Ligand code: NAD
């Protein structure tokens with residue numbers, strides 16, 4: 001099976017590529033990524049050597065139909081899986097132009113190219129954030145209404161609707177997945193868990209928005225990858241699949257657990273001004289994944305968090321590079337001739 005992965009140099013995409021190449025010897029991967037500030041080939045260091053016969057990287061923008069077509073035309077993939085996106089809510093609040101460009105226009109461009117070349121399966125990686133915010137009870141199901149509150153989640157909801165419209169209008173075999181908050185190695189340190197871990201390691205303050213009582217459902221990134229492989233292999237076109245971690249946590253609890261694991265004092269926690277439009281609670285019902293595929297997340301938060309902290313503690317160079325932008329020089333030097 002040939003996978004065309006977009007956004008594979010980001011956090012989830014790079015973990016997914018490693019997961020697939022190491023667990024599915026019959027799968028080949030093309031990774032197509034623009035390498036924005038969030039895309040980093042160091043996330044895939046060693047992969048091209050280890051899997052040289054099954055992995056190739058191309059630098060490019062999903063918004064360019066010509067560039068995507070050129071690669072797909074050479075070999076039509078069995079599955080196109082679109083991870084490429086602008087992903088940080090706080091950035092979308094400051095300026096959402098690039099979110100609309102990449103997440104909406106970029107998705108449409110991929111849908112058009114997939115339709116043109118009759119790609120047999122198109123998977124749109126979406127998020128539980130499209131459902132908006134929950135009160136203290138209830139969970140999102142696949143039929144919950146879309147009520148996005150941030151420019152990021154609105155752009156993701158738009159791309160979901162566009163993707164489903166291509167199924168309904170053109171019979172394009174599109175599937176949407178909506179996962180909850182991921183954490184694990186290689187996550188850019190602007191997101192909650194890597195930010196708090198890296199700040200705690202350096203004895204810096206841990207910024208917690210508002211009262212710290214906002215709740216997210218957390219999933220270890222490898223569990224997301226295993227769910228996606230189920231969807232790739234068995235998912236039904238036109239369907240939406242929720243993917244969750246069965247792990248609701250308040251942000252303040254996470255901050256305390258991180259400090260506790262690193263033996264740092266709780267007074268490093270700093271309550272800061274709340275995010276505008278901050279969704280209060282996400283919780284996901286993934287019984288469809290469970291019933292159709294027997295899939296469930298297997299990594300407990302304790303184990304996942306300790307693996308994540310261990311990874312950030314042992315990869316301070318990665319953190320330093322990501323923060324300094326040195327990784328851009330690295331990929332130009334090492335991969336310049338392949339971009
Ligand atoms: P990320 O920000 O770490 O990575 C995004 C990747 O997309 C980067 O490699 C970037 O270079 C690439 N990219 C951006 N614009 C591009 C473009 N125009 N053309 C080609 N590549 C481009 O994001 P992530 O956290 O890995 O998220 C991946 C996907 O999963 C996104 O679609 C996101 O909405 C979704 N998602 C994320 C989470 C989460 O908790 N991180 C949860 C649910 C769903």
Ligand code: TYD
Nearest residue numbers: 089181190191192193207208209214216251
């Ligand atoms: P984030 O990692 O940005 O993911 P998302 O907003 O997409 O769910 O944030 C997760 C939660 O952590 C969210 O409730 C906002 C909160 N948060 C903080 O309290 N402090 C921070 O510095 C960040 C980045 C997030």
